Amino acid sequence: MSRFIPNQNEHREKMLREIGVGEFGDLLEPIPEKYRLKEKLQLPEPISELGLNREFEEFASRNTGAELACFLGAGSYDHFIPAAVDHILLRSEFYTAYTPYQAEVSQGTLQAIFEYQTMIARLTGMEMANASMYDGASSAAEACLMAMRSTRKQRILIAGSLNPRWQDVIRTYLKRDDFEINEIPFLDDGSLDLETAGKLIEGGTAAVLVQYPNYFGLIEDIQPAAELIHGSGGLLIVAADPVALPLLRSPGDAGADIVVGEGQSMGIPMSYGGPYAGFMAASAKLARKMPGRIIGRTTDRAGQTGYVLTLQTREQHIRRDKATSNICSNQALMALANSAYLSLMGERGFREISSQCYHKSHYLEKKLLEIPGISRLFSKIPFFREFVISLPVSSIAFRDRMIEHGILAGLPLVELGEGAMLVTVTEKRTRDEIDRYAMAAAEICGGGTS
Amino acid sequence: MSDIPEGFRYTDSHEWVKDLGNSEYMMGLTAYAQEQMGEIVMVEFPGMLDFNSGEILGSLEAVKTAEDFYAPFDCKVVRINEGLEDEPALINENPYDKGWLVVVKTDDPSGFNSLKSAEEYTEFIGE
Amino acid sequence: MKTVFEISSPGRIGVSLPDLDVPATSEIPPGLLRENGGKTGLPEATEGQILRHYVNLSTMNHHVDKGMYPLGSCTMKYNPKLHENLARIRGLSGLHPLVPDELAAGSLELMYRLGEFLCEITGFEGVSLQPAAGAQGEFCGIMIIKSYHESRGEKQRNEILMPDSAHGTNPATSTLSDCVVVGVESNEYGLVDPEDLKRKVGPLTAAFMLTNPNTLGLFESRIEELTSIVHEAGGLNYMDGANMNALLGIAKPREMGFDVCHLNLHKTFSTPHGGGGPGSGPVICSEELARFLPDPVVIREDDGSIRFSRNQDSFGRLLAFQGNIGVLYKAYAYIRTLGAEGLREVSENALINANYLKSKLADYFDNPFDNGPCMHEFVLSGDRQAKLGVRTLDIAKRLLDYGFHAPTVYFPLIVHEALMIEPTETESLEELDTFVEAMVSIAGEAVEKPYLVTDAPVNTPVLRLDEVKAVKDLCVVEPVDKGENI
Known part of the structure; x- marks a missing residue:
């Protein structure tokens, strides 16, 4: 036995x-x-x-990628996680509990998720948020479906500067004959082609979805896109990077109706792709169109404050084939990781993280631009944490050579050119690591030291 | 036992229908159905449109259930009980009067005439 | 309890961050900066305060490590502690999802082996570990089935047949997949009625979706007939594997005529539920359907190396990356720990425990479908108590006072006042007897002192909560203090 x-x-x-x-x-x-x-x-x-x-130590030792200095991002990021986060997640009370169906013995999970919803709503500048989705990409797909339900229109426009993996997931979720997905191209400077967007919107569009900052790290003003789609009765969905939000104008302030994003960078390890947590926030009037679980505050028979799953008639276990989504299990423990992380970081800590990502990525960019033959693509638009460089050598060959230097250099974006590479710098990268990156790059690109 | 007043007609999906004259009919949810649902917290109407018999005229939500209500015959919705927007529990408190849902119009009375009588509906719900 | 925002005070912080070690050479243009002077409204508290907050919250939860969790259909078994450590090994948790495959050889091999294990357990050939939960597994399975029909020029097949006892995710998945739900009736034994299935199949049938054992905890004895009816009509059979805890080493879905199924690793394979996720819902299918699996799949090359691959005919991608990998590690660890005999023992004991409870409770509660052995769970009806004015919801709440979690209630829909009980194999005889005592005691209270049940719970951190108020006065985020400038 x-x-x-x-x-x-x-x-x-x-x-x-x-x-x-x-x-x-x-x-x-x-x-x-x-x-x-x-x-x-x-x-x-x-x-x-x-x-x-x-056996597991042996598996882990063969994951040699985990030992390199990580300048790879594109949707998953190597951020610092305070030790206290894991101590909270490892409470049996949280991780061995089920979905809080019996509210009287689930107040811990329920209040923690209520607080999570609050933090997500505040960060994104929205009125409400749900209890989490599987990941950022599926959250974006669900947001498109939500916009279609809400506007009764069946066309979605997604920015070409949206993470291509997310685009794939959206196409999977919206794969049906009566739905239309069009792509809004980006201009040579990397910004959204609003003129084309204006034309594509005509004739009834449920939503425009933009990434903020976009896949190339570019910080675009999203308000013009909001005005454009609102003018035709549609919604603006923003796929936001939460780490950028302490610095940048919130999507809600800029006119977003739904904000989705990936919570991995807030206290969740990269873990080869999951489990992560998608977040979804929206304006209050869309509450009943939202997918997934939502926690609400109420009172008990004695008048004490308590929390329950609410607006449940949207969900599959009640509305069955008419539910707003089929989602049942979400990523509750990962949402807890997000809220523990954000609580520990707090107002000042999270802004500091954001600011260090900004400055460190700019420091590396400057270093790289000193190397002959390296330039930045889309250089007219400011960037956050990630930027695209153009190398004088193939970006795939560059990546492979950099591995020999102990560095994961970034993601080759061959669709933008043979030498194009998406480079990410989080607060976790030290000046020494960044300097080593630049030196190795100089060597590989044939120049001297910078 | 639920109140099932005479003089109304009833559907299998638990709506009552009342002839207002001038080809207009008022509809609501029966006392039996609202008891089953519990306190109703929201009502949603698609609007003043034409509906075929059996199409969804709107939906009602309680805390743990959601039910649609249906056009009993081909008709056009001409009035909606706007009071329900702020106070959906009127359906629970006063299902046959202040809790009415919509008024529909049709020129063909045969659909109305083929609905259940109070007696037939009583038998139908087995009370 | 106070919220984390209420314990907040300006200036406090819960982390120590290093100083910026590079020169700050650039600033964000003012027009792009956050409004309100950059305030986000996040809490401000020390590490100790935050820990105390969450630990105090946690004490208000019921959980498997505290007591029995007989929640039907959810398989709330013990979660081995080692597995939490394993998933946190730096070489596994610190790996970026987009590293070149050769830098992830350990994780890829583990995933490949886990896929082989799941195929062996279910009898299938193709596998995707990507779906994040059971419902996404269902979506994945139905998309595979749609791709199959489309590849055969039968795109019109859009009807998903399912019994009236199906999980809510099944019809919701059908709608998400742009299919139409066709209900199939259960017979007086709580099993799918083959005659009704025959009437419902046809040229539009895409799939028959069945949970087996079904949601009453009964094995669909006429499964061969059912799956054959669907195949003969040109449809495929999908198994919702939520109840696979009954069948490990006992029977394989593939042999029963299923073409594709999903498993819930967070149920059958002991990965923790996390208060509602993350789960993992791998999809396993026949060789014929494997080419439609989502992107990416894990394959072994002729030289023995393992890598990600794209299927030409894949229906697409479900998540940004390759699944809830951290959950996969734990399921792999579970299967490795138990081996073939250990897995069979899991199901044997799950069956014995469920049948034991069913037998012990038979005199006290109605069981409308008691026609012999159940599998890993069973469904009682609280009808007898309801006639006394004590509803199933009350019984559920009273169990909380006795220190147990409640069973699943009011599901499946075909049982009045349903109480669905799944003890799992990790409960001891002694614990089961304590649960029986509680249930018997409550049945007695329902007769003699019904108010004890209808007023329950009273020994919990809060009393029964006003769910109507929660909907009517919707409050889903902490309002910002009027004094705060956010």
Whole structure:
């Protein structure tokens, strides 16, 4: 018997007697004989705790990418996580609980998520937020569906400067004949082509979706896009980078109706892609069109404050085929990580993180621009944390050579040119690492030291 | 036992319908149905449009249930109970009067005439 | 309890950050700066205050490490502690999702092996570990099925058949996938009625979606007939694997005629529920359907190396990256710890525990579908108590006073006043007996002192909450203090 199963043979026999069957096999009577497995599953022999630890250490040691200085971003970021975050997540009370269906014994989760909703709403400058979605990309896709439900229009315009993986997810979620997705191209300077957008909007568009800052790290003023789509009765969806928000004008202030984003950079490790947490915030009038769980504050029979799942009639377990989404499990524990992180960082800490990302990325950019042959693409528009450089060598070859220097240099964007590379600098990168990046780049690009 | 007044007609989906004359009919939710739902917290109407028989005229929400209500016959919605927007619980408090939902218009009375009588509806809900 | 905003005071901070170690050479143009002088309204408190806040919050939760959680359909089993450590090993948690495959050889190999395990357990050949939860797994499965029909020139097939006892996610998924739900009736034994299924299948049938064991905890004994009816009509069979905890090492979905299924790693494979996620809902399918799996899939090359690959016919991508990898690590660890015999023991004990409870409670509660053994869970009806004015909701709340979580209530919809009970294999006989005592005691209270049940709970951090008020006076974020300038 494994260390997870308490009942021994004597218990089993006693229980089978109570049930009124002679042996375990009698309980399988409802399963037709032909389907009952005669052979045991072909799986490796069981392993001890100690052995499993070793096996995992071995797996981990083969992930050599985790040892490099990470200048790779594009939707997942290597940020500092205070130790206290994990201590909160490792409370059994949080991580071994289920969805808070029985509110009276789930106030911990419920209040924590209520506070999470508040933090997301405040950061994004919106009136409300839900309890989280799977990730930023699926949250963006759900926001498109929400906009279509709300406006009863079936066309979505997505910015070409939106993360291409997110574009793929949106296309998957909106894959049906009566839905139309068009792309708004970006101009040579990397900004949204508003003139084309104006034409594409005509004839009924549910929403325009822009990324802020965009996939290339560019900080665009999104208000003109908001005005454009509002003028035709549609909504503006903004896919926002939360780490930029302490510095930048909030999407809500600029006119967004729905704001989505990826919460990974707020206290969640990169973990090879997940679990992360998508957030979704919106204006109050869209509350009933929102997908996912929403926590609300109320009172109990004695008048004490308490929290419950609310507006549940939007959800699948009640509205079934007419629900606003099929989402059930979300990423609650990751939302808790977000709120623990934001609580610890607080007003000042999170702004400091944001500011350091800004300055460190600019420091690297300046260093790189000193190297002959390296230039920045879209250099007229300010950027945050990420920028695109054009290298005199192939960006894939550059990336591979940089690995030899112990550096994950960034993401090659070959669609923008053979030498194009998206480079990210978070607050975690030290000046020494940044200087090493620049020196190695100079060497690879054929120049001297900078 | 729920109140099922005489003089109204009833549908299988638990709406009552009352002939107002001039080809106009008032509709609401039966006392039985509102009891099943619990306190109603929201009512939504698509608007003053034409509907085919069986199409959704609007939806009602309680805390743990949501129900649509349907056009009992081909008709046009001509009035909506706007008081329900602020006070949807009127449906619970006064289902046959202040809690009415919509007034519809049709020139063909046959649809109305084929609906259930109070007696038939009583039998239908098995009370 | 005070909110984190209420314990906030300007100037406090909960982290120590290094000073900026590079020159600040550039500034954001003023027009792009945050409004209100840059204030975000985030809390301001020390590390100790924040910890105390969350620890105090946490004490208000019921959880598996505290007590039994007999929540039907949710498989609330014990979550091994080692697995939390493993997922946090720096080489796993610190890996960026876009590193070249050769720099992620450890994680890729683990994922590939986990995929093989899941195929062996279910009898299938193709797998995607990407879906983030069961509902996304369902969406993935239906998109695969739609792609299959489209590839055969049968794009018109858009009807998803499902029994009236289906999980709410099933119909919601059908709508999300632009399909139409067609209900199939259950018979007097709580099983799908093959005659009704025959009437409902046709040239528009895309798929039959079935949970097996079904949501009553009953194995669909006529499964061969059911899946054949659908195949003969040109449709495919989808299994909602939410209840796979009954079948590990006991039976394989593939052999029963299913073409695709999802598993809930956060149920069957012991990864924690996290208060509502993250889960993971891998999709496993036949070889014929594997080419439609979402991007990317993990493949093994001839030279033994493992990498991500794109299927030409893939229906698309579900998440920005490759899934809830941290959850996959824990499920892998679970399967490695137990092996074939251990997994079979899981299901055997899950069945014994459920049947034991069913038998012990038989005299006290109605069981409308008690026709022999149940699988890993069973559904009682609180009808007898409801006639006394004590509703299932009251029974659920009273169980909280006894220190248990409530069963799943009012589901499936085909049982009046339903109480769906799933003990799982990690509960001991002693614990089950304590649960029985509580249930029997409540059944007695319902007769003798019903107010004890209808007033419940009284031993919980808060009393019954006003859900009507929560909807009517909607408050989903902490309002900003009037004094604060935000």
